Amino acid sequence: MIRTREALEKEETERLARFAVRSGDSLGRVVAEAEHPYRSAFQRDRDRVIHSRAFRRLEYKTQVFVHHEGDHYRNRLTHTLEAAQIARTIARALRLNEDLAEAVVLAHDLGHTPFGHAGERVLAALMADAGGFDHNRQSLRVVDLLEERYPGFRGLNLTMETREGILKHGRFDHPVPLPPETPHPCLEARVADFADEIAYTNHDLDDGLRSQLLTLEQLEDVPLWREIHQRVQAALGAVPGRILRAQTIIALINRLVTDLLEETARRLREVASLEEVRRSREPRVGFSPPVASGTRELKRFLLTRLYHHPHVEARTREAERILGDLYRAFRAEPSRLPPHVVARFDEDGEARAVADYIAGMTDPFAREAHARLAD
Numbered sequence: 001m002i003r004t005r006e007a008l009e010k011e012e013t014e015r016l017a018r019f020a021v022r023s024g025d026s027l028g029r030v031v032a033e034a035e036h037p038y039r040s041a042f043q044r045d046r047d048r049v050i051h052s053r054a055f056r057r058l059e060y061k062t063q064v065f066v067h068h069e070g071d072h073y074r075n076r077l078t079h080t081l082e083a084a085q086i087a088r089t090i091a092r093a094l095r096l097n098e099d100l101a102e103a104v105v106l107a108h109d110l111g112h113t114p115f116g117h118a119g120e121r122v123l124a125a126l127m128a129d130a131g132g133f134d135h136n137r138q139s140l141r142v143v144d145l146l147e148e149r150y151p152g153f154r155g156l157n158l159t160m161e162t163r164e165g166i167l168k169h170g171r172f173d174h175p176v177p178l179p180p181e182t183p184h185p186c187l188e189a190r191v192a193d194f195a196d197e198i199a200y201t202n203h204d205l206d207d208g209l210r211s212q213l214l215t216l217e218q219l220e221d222v223p224l225w226r227e228i229h230q231r232v233q234a235a236l237g238a239v240p241g242r243i244l245r246a247q248t249i250i251a252l253i254n255r256l257v258t259d260l261l262e263e264t265a266r267r268l269r270e271v272a273s274l275e276e277v278r279r280s281r282e283p284r285v286g287f288s289p290p291v292a293s294g295t296r297e298l299k300r301f302l303l304t305r306l307y308h309h310p311h312v313e314a315r316t317r318e319a320e321r322i323l324g325d326l327y328r329a330f331r332a333e334p335s336r337l338p339p340h341v342v343a344r345f346d347e348d349g350e351a352r353a354v355a356d357y358i359a360g361m362t363d364p365f366a367r368e369a370h371a372r373l374a375d
Protein backbone atom coordinates (compact mmCIF):
# COMPACT_ATOMS: atom_id res chain seq x y z
CA MET A 1 0.00 0.00 0.00
CA ILE A 2 2.99 2.36 0.49
CA ARG A 3 5.47 3.26 -2.24
CA THR A 4 8.89 2.95 -0.67
CA ARG A 5 12.04 4.70 -1.81
CA GLU A 6 13.19 1.44 -3.37
CA ALA A 7 9.95 1.27 -5.35
CA LEU A 8 10.41 4.86 -6.52
CA GLU A 9 13.96 4.11 -7.65
CA LYS A 10 12.76 1.02 -9.52
CA GLU A 11 10.08 3.10 -11.26
CA GLU A 12 12.75 5.61 -12.29
CA THR A 13 14.82 2.84 -13.84
CA GLU A 14 11.84 1.77 -15.93
CA ARG A 15 10.46 5.22 -16.77
CA LEU A 16 13.38 7.60 -17.23
CA ALA A 17 15.40 8.01 -20.41
CA ARG A 18 18.81 6.37 -20.75
CA PHE A 19 20.54 9.76 -20.33
CA ALA A 20 18.60 10.88 -17.23
CA VAL A 21 20.01 10.96 -13.70
CA ARG A 22 18.56 8.24 -11.51
CA SER A 23 18.32 9.01 -7.81
CA GLY A 24 19.57 5.54 -6.95
CA ASP A 25 22.80 6.33 -8.84
CA SER A 26 23.41 9.68 -7.13
CA LEU A 27 27.00 10.52 -6.23
CA GLY A 28 25.67 11.09 -2.72
CA ARG A 29 26.18 13.82 -0.13
CA VAL A 30 29.34 15.30 1.34
CA VAL A 31 28.31 13.93 4.75
CA ALA A 32 26.87 10.44 4.44
CA GLU A 33 23.30 10.03 5.70
CA ALA A 34 20.89 7.13 5.94
CA GLU A 35 18.39 7.08 3.06
CA HIS A 36 14.77 8.03 3.68
CA PRO A 37 12.24 5.16 3.57
CA TYR A 38 9.74 6.95 1.30
CA ARG A 39 11.57 9.76 -0.49
CA SER A 40 14.28 9.66 -3.11
CA ALA A 41 17.54 11.57 -2.67
CA PHE A 42 16.42 14.43 -4.94
CA GLN A 43 12.98 14.66 -3.33
CA ARG A 44 14.76 15.18 -0.01
CA ASP A 45 16.89 17.91 -1.60
CA ARG A 46 13.77 19.66 -2.87
CA ASP A 47 12.08 19.47 0.53
CA ARG A 48 15.15 20.72 2.39
CA VAL A 49 15.31 23.76 0.13
CA ILE A 50 11.61 24.55 0.54
CA HIS A 51 11.87 24.37 4.33
CA SER A 52 14.96 26.58 4.51
CA ARG A 53 14.96 30.12 5.87
CA ALA A 54 16.65 31.40 2.71
CA PHE A 55 13.75 30.11 0.60
CA ARG A 56 11.18 31.93 2.73
CA ARG A 57 13.17 35.17 2.47
CA LEU A 58 12.83 35.14 -1.33
CA GLU A 59 9.29 36.51 -0.91
CA TYR A 60 10.73 39.89 0.05
CA LYS A 61 13.60 40.06 -2.45
CA THR A 62 13.26 42.09 -5.63
CA GLN A 63 12.89 40.58 -9.07
CA VAL A 64 12.49 43.87 -10.99
CA PHE A 65 9.89 45.78 -8.96
CA VAL A 66 10.21 46.12 -5.19
CA HIS A 67 7.39 44.61 -3.13
CA HIS A 68 5.74 47.88 -2.08
CA GLU A 69 5.21 48.99 -5.72
CA GLY A 70 2.30 46.58 -6.19
CA ASP A 71 0.88 43.28 -5.03
CA HIS A 72 0.92 41.63 -8.46
CA TYR A 73 4.55 42.08 -9.49
CA ARG A 74 6.86 39.09 -9.29
CA ASN A 75 9.38 38.71 -6.52
CA ARG A 76 12.22 36.18 -6.21
CA LEU A 77 9.89 33.60 -4.68
CA THR A 78 7.19 33.79 -7.34
CA HIS A 79 9.87 33.79 -10.04
CA THR A 80 11.34 30.63 -8.52
CA LEU A 81 7.95 28.90 -8.44
CA GLU A 82 7.18 29.82 -12.06
CA ALA A 83 10.59 28.56 -13.18
CA ALA A 84 10.13 25.31 -11.22
CA GLN A 85 6.80 24.66 -12.95
CA ILE A 86 8.43 25.11 -16.36
CA ALA A 87 11.35 22.87 -15.38
CA ARG A 88 9.00 20.08 -14.31
CA THR A 89 7.12 20.28 -17.60
CA ILE A 90 10.31 20.07 -19.68
CA ALA A 91 11.90 17.32 -17.58
CA ARG A 92 8.75 15.20 -17.61
CA ALA A 93 8.32 15.49 -21.37
CA LEU A 94 11.96 14.48 -22.00
CA ARG A 95 11.75 11.66 -19.42
CA LEU A 96 14.39 13.28 -17.24
CA ASN A 97 14.42 13.33 -13.45
CA GLU A 98 11.96 16.10 -12.68
CA ASP A 99 12.64 15.92 -8.92
CA LEU A 100 16.27 16.84 -9.59
CA ALA A 101 15.38 19.60 -12.06
CA GLU A 102 12.87 21.03 -9.59
CA ALA A 103 15.33 20.92 -6.68
CA VAL A 104 17.93 22.84 -8.71
CA VAL A 105 15.46 25.56 -9.73
CA LEU A 106 14.07 25.97 -6.23
CA ALA A 107 17.59 26.54 -4.90
CA HIS A 108 19.07 28.55 -7.78
CA ASP A 109 18.29 32.03 -6.38
CA LEU A 110 18.84 31.41 -2.65
CA GLY A 111 22.03 33.47 -2.81
CA HIS A 112 20.49 36.54 -4.41
CA THR A 113 20.99 39.80 -2.58
CA PRO A 114 18.28 42.30 -1.67
CA PHE A 115 17.36 44.66 -4.52
CA GLY A 116 18.00 42.09 -7.26
CA HIS A 117 20.99 42.25 -9.58
CA ALA A 118 21.71 45.82 -8.47
CA GLY A 119 22.51 44.51 -5.00
CA GLU A 120 24.70 41.79 -6.50
CA ARG A 121 26.74 44.35 -8.44
CA VAL A 122 27.29 46.37 -5.26
CA LEU A 123 28.59 43.40 -3.28
CA ALA A 124 30.71 42.22 -6.22
CA ALA A 125 32.46 45.62 -6.29
CA LEU A 126 32.90 45.76 -2.51
CA MET A 127 34.28 42.20 -2.42
CA ALA A 128 36.58 42.58 -5.45
CA ASP A 129 39.71 42.21 -3.30
CA ALA A 130 38.21 39.56 -0.99
CA GLY A 131 37.20 36.74 -3.32
CA GLY A 132 34.42 38.50 -5.23
CA PHE A 133 30.69 37.88 -5.09
CA ASP A 134 28.41 35.98 -7.48
CA HIS A 135 24.85 34.90 -6.72
CA ASN A 136 25.36 31.35 -8.07
CA ARG A 137 28.36 30.83 -5.80
CA GLN A 138 26.41 32.46 -2.98
CA SER A 139 23.51 30.06 -3.49
CA LEU A 140 25.98 27.21 -3.01
CA ARG A 141 27.29 28.88 0.16
CA VAL A 142 23.73 29.07 1.46
CA VAL A 143 23.00 25.37 0.98
CA ASP A 144 26.51 24.23 2.00
CA LEU A 145 27.29 26.53 4.91
CA LEU A 146 24.79 29.20 5.94
CA GLU A 147 21.60 27.25 6.64
CA GLU A 148 21.71 25.82 10.17
CA ARG A 149 19.21 23.02 10.70
CA TYR A 150 21.19 19.86 11.46
CA PRO A 151 23.50 18.85 14.33
CA GLY A 152 26.10 16.95 12.29
CA PHE A 153 26.95 19.45 9.57
CA ARG A 154 26.55 23.02 8.36
CA GLY A 155 24.16 23.70 5.51
CA LEU A 156 21.60 21.36 3.98
CA ASN A 157 24.00 18.61 2.82
CA LEU A 158 22.37 18.32 -0.61
CA THR A 159 23.38 15.73 -3.20
CA MET A 160 26.27 16.34 -5.57
CA GLU A 161 23.88 16.53 -8.54
CA THR A 162 21.69 19.29 -7.04
CA ARG A 163 24.81 21.22 -5.99
CA GLU A 164 26.23 20.84 -9.51
CA GLY A 165 23.08 22.42 -10.93
CA ILE A 166 23.22 25.32 -8.46
CA LEU A 167 26.88 26.01 -9.19
CA LYS A 168 26.38 26.07 -13.00
CA HIS A 169 30.03 26.60 -13.89
CA GLY A 170 33.47 27.52 -12.61
CA ARG A 171 35.86 26.39 -9.90
CA PHE A 172 36.73 28.46 -6.85
CA ASP A 173 37.91 28.12 -3.27
CA HIS A 174 35.08 26.61 -1.26
CA PRO A 175 35.19 25.00 2.21
CA VAL A 176 33.01 22.07 1.05
CA PRO A 177 34.21 19.69 -1.72
CA LEU A 178 32.76 20.79 -5.07
CA PRO A 179 30.98 18.35 -7.40
CA PRO A 180 33.24 16.62 -9.97
CA GLU A 181 33.95 18.88 -12.96
CA THR A 182 32.91 17.71 -16.43
CA PRO A 183 32.59 19.56 -19.76
CA HIS A 184 28.80 19.68 -19.34
CA PRO A 185 26.50 19.17 -16.36
CA CYS A 186 23.63 16.69 -16.35
CA LEU A 187 20.63 17.45 -18.55
CA GLU A 188 18.45 18.25 -15.54
CA ALA A 189 20.80 21.10 -14.58
CA ARG A 190 20.63 22.54 -18.11
CA VAL A 191 16.83 22.22 -18.12
CA ALA A 192 16.79 24.22 -14.87
CA ASP A 193 18.89 26.97 -16.54
CA PHE A 194 16.53 27.26 -19.50
CA ALA A 195 13.42 27.15 -17.30
CA ASP A 196 14.87 30.08 -15.34
CA GLU A 197 15.47 32.01 -18.58
CA ILE A 198 12.01 31.29 -20.00
CA ALA A 199 10.36 32.29 -16.73
CA TYR A 200 12.13 35.60 -16.19
CA THR A 201 11.96 36.68 -19.83
CA ASN A 202 8.21 36.25 -19.91
CA HIS A 203 7.22 37.48 -16.48
CA ASP A 204 9.49 40.52 -16.74
CA LEU A 205 7.73 41.37 -20.02
CA ASP A 206 4.39 40.90 -18.28
CA ASP A 207 5.35 43.06 -15.29
CA GLY A 208 6.93 45.68 -17.54
CA LEU A 209 3.70 46.00 -19.53
CA ARG A 210 1.57 46.00 -16.38
CA SER A 211 3.68 48.82 -14.92
CA GLN A 212 3.48 50.75 -18.23
CA LEU A 213 7.26 51.08 -18.29
CA LEU A 214 6.99 49.01 -21.47
CA THR A 215 4.41 49.45 -24.23
CA LEU A 216 3.01 47.16 -26.89
CA GLU A 217 4.17 49.66 -29.50
CA GLN A 218 7.77 49.24 -28.38
CA LEU A 219 7.48 45.47 -28.50
CA GLU A 220 6.30 45.57 -32.10
CA ASP A 221 9.97 46.02 -33.01
CA VAL A 222 10.82 42.59 -31.53
CA PRO A 223 10.05 39.94 -34.19
CA LEU A 224 9.32 36.98 -31.87
CA TRP A 225 6.92 39.01 -29.73
CA ARG A 226 5.27 40.59 -32.79
CA GLU A 227 4.65 37.18 -34.38
CA ILE A 228 3.07 35.69 -31.24
CA HIS A 229 1.07 38.82 -30.37
CA GLN A 230 -0.43 39.16 -33.85
CA ARG A 231 -1.39 35.49 -33.96
CA VAL A 232 -3.08 35.66 -30.53
CA GLN A 233 -4.86 38.89 -31.43
CA ALA A 234 -6.21 37.38 -34.65
CA ALA A 235 -7.46 34.30 -32.79
CA LEU A 236 -9.14 36.19 -29.91
CA GLY A 237 -10.60 39.19 -31.69
CA ALA A 238 -11.83 42.04 -29.48
CA VAL A 239 -10.88 41.29 -25.86
CA PRO A 240 -9.76 43.49 -22.95
CA GLY A 241 -6.09 44.49 -23.08
CA ARG A 242 -5.16 42.57 -19.94
CA ILE A 243 -6.58 39.35 -21.46
CA LEU A 244 -4.66 39.90 -24.68
CA ARG A 245 -1.45 40.54 -22.75
CA ALA A 246 -1.90 37.44 -20.59
CA GLN A 247 -2.71 35.22 -23.57
CA THR A 248 0.31 36.51 -25.47
CA ILE A 249 2.60 35.70 -22.54
CA ILE A 250 1.05 32.23 -22.27
CA ALA A 251 1.53 31.64 -26.00
CA LEU A 252 5.12 32.86 -25.84
CA ILE A 253 5.96 30.50 -22.97
CA ASN A 254 4.35 27.64 -24.91
CA ARG A 255 6.36 28.53 -28.00
CA LEU A 256 9.67 28.59 -26.12
CA VAL A 257 9.01 25.39 -24.17
CA THR A 258 7.82 23.52 -27.25
CA ASP A 259 10.81 24.61 -29.31
CA LEU A 260 13.20 23.67 -26.50
CA LEU A 261 11.63 20.22 -26.22
CA GLU A 262 11.73 19.52 -29.95
CA GLU A 263 15.27 20.82 -30.48
CA THR A 264 16.61 19.03 -27.39
CA ALA A 265 14.95 15.77 -28.43
CA ARG A 266 16.63 16.10 -31.83
CA ARG A 267 20.05 16.61 -30.22
CA LEU A 268 19.54 13.61 -27.92
CA ARG A 269 18.41 11.20 -30.60
CA GLU A 270 21.73 9.35 -30.80
CA VAL A 271 22.89 9.88 -27.20
CA ALA A 272 23.33 6.60 -25.37
CA SER A 273 24.09 7.57 -21.77
CA LEU A 274 24.49 10.25 -19.11
CA GLU A 275 28.26 9.91 -19.42
CA GLU A 276 28.02 10.80 -23.11
CA VAL A 277 26.00 13.91 -22.20
CA ARG A 278 28.68 15.03 -19.73
CA ARG A 279 31.52 14.48 -22.24
CA SER A 280 29.77 15.99 -25.27
CA ARG A 281 31.54 18.72 -27.22
CA GLU A 282 28.24 20.57 -27.74
CA PRO A 283 25.43 21.27 -25.25
CA ARG A 284 22.49 18.91 -25.64
CA VAL A 285 19.75 21.20 -24.30
CA GLY A 286 18.84 24.32 -26.28
CA PHE A 287 16.57 26.24 -28.59
CA SER A 288 16.55 25.93 -32.36
CA PRO A 289 18.66 28.64 -34.07
CA PRO A 290 15.67 30.86 -35.06
CA VAL A 291 14.13 30.78 -31.58
CA ALA A 292 17.53 31.23 -29.90
CA SER A 293 17.99 34.37 -32.00
CA GLY A 294 14.49 35.56 -31.09
CA THR A 295 15.04 35.08 -27.36
CA ARG A 296 18.33 37.01 -27.54
CA GLU A 297 16.46 39.91 -29.12
CA LEU A 298 13.81 39.76 -26.38
CA LYS A 299 16.48 39.85 -23.69
CA ARG A 300 18.27 42.77 -25.37
CA PHE A 301 14.94 44.61 -25.46
CA LEU A 302 14.40 43.98 -21.74
CA LEU A 303 17.94 45.11 -20.93
CA THR A 304 17.64 48.44 -22.71
CA ARG A 305 13.96 49.23 -22.20
CA LEU A 306 13.19 47.79 -18.75
CA TYR A 307 16.29 46.97 -16.70
CA HIS A 308 17.85 50.34 -17.61
CA HIS A 309 14.60 52.31 -17.43
CA PRO A 310 15.02 55.45 -15.26
CA HIS A 311 12.46 54.10 -12.77
CA VAL A 312 14.43 50.87 -12.33
CA GLU A 313 17.76 52.70 -12.33
CA ALA A 314 16.55 54.75 -9.38
CA ARG A 315 16.16 51.49 -7.45
CA THR A 316 19.69 50.58 -8.50
CA ARG A 317 21.05 53.77 -6.99
CA GLU A 318 19.09 53.10 -3.82
CA ALA A 319 20.60 49.61 -3.59
CA GLU A 320 24.10 51.00 -4.08
CA ARG A 321 23.61 53.49 -1.30
CA ILE A 322 21.95 51.15 1.22
CA LEU A 323 24.15 48.09 0.76
CA GLY A 324 27.33 50.15 0.40
CA ASP A 325 26.62 52.00 3.63
CA LEU A 326 25.79 48.77 5.48
CA TYR A 327 28.93 46.99 4.34
CA ARG A 328 31.24 49.87 5.25
CA ALA A 329 29.54 50.40 8.62
CA PHE A 330 29.74 46.72 9.55
CA ARG A 331 33.41 46.51 8.54
CA ALA A 332 34.23 49.68 10.51
CA GLU A 333 32.24 48.64 13.59
CA PRO A 334 31.72 44.85 13.82
CA SER A 335 29.92 45.41 17.12
CA ARG A 336 26.90 46.43 15.04
CA LEU A 337 26.64 42.84 13.75
CA PRO A 338 24.70 39.99 15.39
CA PRO A 339 26.92 37.69 17.50
CA HIS A 340 26.46 34.70 15.18
CA VAL A 341 27.96 36.70 12.29
CA VAL A 342 30.97 37.84 14.33
CA ALA A 343 31.48 34.25 15.47
CA ARG A 344 32.22 33.26 11.86
CA PHE A 345 35.01 35.80 11.34
CA ASP A 346 37.83 33.38 12.16
CA GLU A 347 36.54 30.57 9.95
CA ASP A 348 35.08 32.50 6.98
CA GLY A 349 36.94 35.80 7.14
CA GLU A 350 35.47 39.14 8.23
CA ALA A 351 34.67 40.42 4.73
CA ARG A 352 32.97 37.18 3.65
CA ALA A 353 30.94 36.92 6.85
CA VAL A 354 29.69 40.49 6.38
CA ALA A 355 28.85 39.84 2.72
CA ASP A 356 26.97 36.65 3.68
CA TYR A 357 24.94 38.59 6.23
CA ILE A 358 24.04 41.40 3.82
CA ALA A 359 23.26 39.02 0.95
CA GLY A 360 20.81 37.15 3.15
CA MET A 361 18.80 40.29 3.97
CA THR A 362 15.39 40.96 2.45
CA ASP A 363 14.67 44.36 0.92
CA PRO A 364 12.67 45.60 3.96
CA PHE A 365 15.26 44.30 6.44
CA ALA A 366 18.08 46.06 4.57
CA ARG A 367 16.12 49.32 4.61
CA GLU A 368 15.43 48.98 8.33
CA ALA A 369 19.08 48.19 9.09
CA HIS A 370 20.12 51.24 7.06
CA ALA A 371 17.63 53.44 8.92
CA ARG A 372 19.14 52.29 12.22
CA LEU A 373 22.54 53.40 10.95
CA ALA A 374 21.14 56.86 10.29
CA ASP A 375 19.63 56.97 13.78
